[in-house]
Amino acid sequence: xxxxxxxxxxxxxxxxxxxxxxxxxxxxxxxxxxxxxxxxxxxxxxxxxxxxxxxxxxxxxxxxxxxxxxxxxxxxxxxxxxxxxxxxxxxxxxxxxxxxxxxxxxxxxxxxxxxxxxxxxxxxxxxxxxxxxxxxxxxxxxxxxxx
Numbered sequence: 001x002x003x004x005x006x007x008x009x010x011x012x013x014x015x016x017x018x019x020x021x022x023x024x025x026x027x028x029x030x031x032x033x034x035x036x037x038x039x040x041x042x043x044x045x046x047x048x049x050x051x052x053x054x055x056x057x058x059x060x061x062x063x064x065x066x067x068x069x070x071x072x073x074x075x076x077x078x079x080x081x082x083x084x085x086x087x088x089x090x091x092x093x094x095x096x097x098x099x100x101x102x103x104x105x106x107x108x109x110x111x112x113x114x115x116x117x118x119x120x121x122x123x124x125x126x127x128x129x130x131x132x133x134x135x136x137x138x139x140x141x142x143x144x145x146x147x
Contacts, residue, residue: 008068015073019048023078038087041080042120048079049124053131058138088117 023044030036052075059067091113 005064008064011065011068012073012076015069015075016077019074019077019079021077022074023080034087034090038084038091038116041084041087042123045079045081045084045120046123046127048075050127050131051075052079053128053133054135054138055131057132057135058142059135060139084117084120088113091116 026044027037027040030040052071055067055070055075059070
């Protein structure tokens with residue numbers, strides 16, 4: 001079992017506060033609107049996945065403080081799976097106000113809800129891969145092609 005590196009944990013916590021605050025500020029204007037909230041959270045998760053890919057690709061195993069601050073810290077706090085999962089569920093609930101809500105628990109409502117969720121998961125994963133490629137190229141450029 002690895003020991004906790006308290007210094008790195010401090011960087012993660014500080015970064016997490018910054019990332020969570022940024023997400024809250026960006027999604028605040030659409031609070032209470034299920035559809036807009038879903039797409040705002042989706043956009044945050046896709047953008048955060050891209051940026052995390054860049055960070056991981058660019059830093060590799062180097063610069064552990066920066067990785068802790070930016071990776072699980074800022075971008076871990078910025079992105080959110082739990083809010084995304086709740087918002088996906090609210091899209092099709094009869095009490096929700098999302099675009100799928102009129103279909104409620106009808107099969108079409110579930111198909112649309114799952115389609116929206118899968119679309120966002122695909123986009124976030126594709127963004128992470130693109131970020132890894134960009135980050136890797138940045139690292140090679142910074143080291144003269146040896147990274």
